[in-house]
Amino acid sequence: MSDAGFDFELTHTDGRARRGVLTTPHGAVETPAFMPVGTQGAVKGVTHRELKEVGAEIILGNTYHLYLRPGDDLIARRGGLHAFIGWDRPILTDSGGYQVFSLAARRTIDEEGARFKSHLDGSAHLLTPERAADIQAQLGSDIAMVLDECLAHPAELPAARASMERTLRWARRARTRMEALRAGTVDGVTVTNPGQAQFGIVQGSVFPGLREESARETVAIGFEAYAIGGLSVGEPADVMYDIVGLTTPWLPEDRPRYLMGTGTPGDLVESVARGIDLFDCVLPTRNARNGQLFTSAGRINIKNARYAEDDRPPDPSCGCYTCRTCSRAYLRHLFTAGEINASTLNTLHNLHFYLDTMRGIRDAIAFGRFESFRLAFHERVSRQPVDS
Ligand SMILES: [Zn+2]
Numbered sequence: 001m002s003d004a005g006f007d008f009e010l011t012h013t014d015g016r017a018r019r020g021v022l023t024t025p026h027g028a029v030e031t032p033a034f035m036p037v038g039t040q041g042a043v044k045g046v047t048h049r050e051l052k053e054v055g056a057e058i059i060l061g062n063t064y065h066l067y068l069r070p071g072d073d074l075i076a077r078r079g080g081l082h083a084f085i086g087w088d089r090p091i092l093t094d095s096g097g098y099q100v101f102s103l104a105a106r107r108t109i110d111e112e113g114a115r116f117k118s119h120l121d122g123s124a125h126l127l128t129p130e131r132a133a134d135i136q137a138q139l140g141s142d143i144a145m146v147l148d149e150c151l152a153h154p155a156e157l158p159a160a161r162a163s164m165e166r167t168l169r170w171a172r173r174a175r176t177r178m179e180a181l182r183a184g185t186v187d188g189v190t191v192t193n194p195g196q197a198q199f200g201i202v203q204g205s206v207f208p209g210l211r212e213e214s215a216r217e218t219v220a221i222g223f224e225a226y227a228i229g230g231l232s233v234g235e236p237a238d239v240m241y242d243i244v245g246l247t248t249p250w251l252p253e254d255r256p257r258y259l260m261g262t263g264t265p266g267d268l269v270e271s272v273a274r275g276i277d278l279f280d281c282v283l284p285t286r287n288a289r290n291g292q293l294f295t296s297a298g299r300i301n302i303k304n305a306r307y308a309e310d311d312r313p314p315d316p317s318c319g320c321y322t323c324r325t326c327s328r329a330y331l332r333h334l335f336t337a338g339e340i341n342a343s344t345l346n347t348l349h350n351l352h353f354y355l356d357t358m359r360g361i362r363d364a365i366a367f368g369r370f371e372s373f374r375l376a377f378h379e380r381v382s383r384q385p386v387d388s
Contacts, residue, residue, distance in 0.1 A: 005195020006142075006224050008256045012366050016248070016275045019365040022058075022256055024090040024142035025195035026082060029057045031256060031277040032365075034268065034358050035092060036351055037285060040065050041085040044285055045347035048087050054320065054352045055359070058090040058142075060280045063135055064099030068118050068125075072138040080140030080192030092280070093141035095132040098261070101150040109149065111166070129173040133198070137181045140192030145227065145260075146174035148201040153233040160205035164214045167203045168221075174198070175221050197224035199258060205230060206239055208246050215250035226251045227258035228276075232267075241270050248275035265294055265357050266382035269374050272361050284354045288346035291335045294353045296380060300328075302346065307332040320352035321345075 007023035008031075022029040036043045036051065038059040043051055051059065061081055066072065078084040081091055097114065100107055104116035113128030129147045136144035148167040151160060178198045180186050200223035204210030218226060228247055231240045244259060251257050258278035259271050268279055284294065291303040295315035300307075302314065310328035322331070322345040334342035357377075364373035 006197040008225065008254065010254065012368075014365045014368050014370040015273065017272050017361070017365050017370045018275060018277060019362050020256065020277060022090075022277075024058075024197070025193055026088060026090045026142050027057070029090055030362055032268075032272045032358055032361055033058060033278055034354050035060045035278065035280040036354075037062070037280055037282045038085075038087075038091075040069075041081065043347075043351075045289060045343040046351070048085070050344075050348060051351070052089075054348060055355045056089070056351065058092060059087065061091055061093045061139065061141060062099060063093045063096035063132065063139065064103065064127075066093075066139060067096060067135050068120055072135045076138035076140075076190040076192055080138070082140065082193075090142040092143040092258075092278075093136045093139055093145065094260075095145045095147040096127055096135065097132065097147045098150050100127055111169070113147070113170075129170040130177040133174050133177040133181060134186065134189045137186075137189055137191045137193075137196065140196065142193065142196060143225075144178075144196055144198045146171045146198065146200055146223075148203055148229050150233075151203070151205055151230060153205070153230075153235050155205045157207055157210075160207055160210055164203045164205075164210050167201065168214065168217050171200050171218055171221055171223075175200075175223065199223055199225045199227050201227045201229040201260070202247055202251075203230045206235055206243055208243070211243055211247045212250055215247055219250070219252060225255040225258065227260050227278075229260045231259065232262040232281075237267065237270075240267070241274065244271050244276060245274040251275075264382075265354065266378060268354075268357060269361065269377050269382075272365075273370070273374055284350035285347050288350040289343045291342070291346065293346060294350050294381075296353075298381060302328060302331045303335050304332070314349055315353070318349065318352065318356070320349050322349040322352075 005025040010020040012019040020031045022031055035058050036056050039062045075084045100114045100116050103119050107116035115126050132147035147170050149163045151163045200218040202214045202218055204214040256277040259276045293300050293314045296317045307328040313323040315323050364370040
């Protein structure tokens with residue numbers, strides 16, 4: 001399929017796993033892909049140069065944070081988010097909805113949208129499907145997400161149905177707005193990236209019937225591609241895998257599929273096995289800052305006293321800068337001393353591990369050996385922490 005500035009080509013399939021190339025106005029992304037989270041226009045702890053060196057082809061920006069500070073008007077006056085932050089590769093922005101639901105104070109949701117008070121200064125705001133589209137048009141990300149309602153888990157069926165139906169009504173409004181933005185008929189909004197794509201979001205909690213209905217109706221609206229939202233919110237992993245596995249068959253084969261906010265390395269492998277192409281998650285970066293490293297033998301907590309005189313690299317089979325130059329003993333010392341470099345070095349390693357896992361997945365799909373990759377991966381990596 002191809003739309004202006006946006007294209008997706010499926011190059012290999014292996015079982016339900018897919019390999020492809022996503023093309024955006026700021027370049028191509030090989031899928032399945034992992035997007036590091038750059039909340040405030042920066043991936044915490046690392047520079048853009050380091051991100052490129054570990055192989056990040058696309059990053060995610062959080063609309064809620066950028067809208068509140070420094071503001072989408074200011075960013076639009078700088079020419080958009082790419083120019084403002086100095087990142088010339090693809091960017092996906094979320095709608096801001098998730099942070100409104102999780103961070104904002106005194107939020108109320110009605111049919112119009114989400115009213116909330118800023119967590120920074122208490123100022124009052126209204127985020128509607130139209131505003132979420134406008135703000136992202138000013139940011140000029142390559143992929144914009146529709147505003148959806150984020151339901152807490154667990155939810156009863158009637159509440160999940162009502163929320164899924166509201167998300168559909170909001171999706172229709174978001175698409176109508178996007179068409180107006182593309183036609184240049186929205187006053188006061190600077191479209192800084194005319195090739196921006198818009199993804200719809202499938203909701204429906206853990207109810208298969210709702211997921212199917214949401215997928216069918218969202219696809220009927222017609223977006224450049226589709227995401228699965230409302231998972232990784234506290235449900236057991238096998239429930240998440242089941243919902244992913246029964247939702248992807250309702251999504252078009254020729255469009256990328258994005259599983260939002262997931263997950264562990266094992267989650268990525270299992271979701272690729274069910275037909276997912278795009279991921280984002282704060283786990284590799286957030287856990288790095290807390291001293292937890294993902295390695296090819298499982299997770300290690302570098303602050304553990306057992307590493308005080310351990311001269312091995314964090315992961316002897318990893319080729320990242322941190323593993324080539326630092327011992328566990330040194331990293332533990334930096335972490336214990338509260339050195340800024342501890343965050344940077346740990347983040348570099350974790351991102352390298354995630355992105356290298358995706359490279360391994362893509363290679364396995366291309367060679368038709370994804371199933372053996374998957375089994376070996378779980379045997380090696382998806383275990384309890386090796387030091388607890
Ligand atoms: Zn490493």
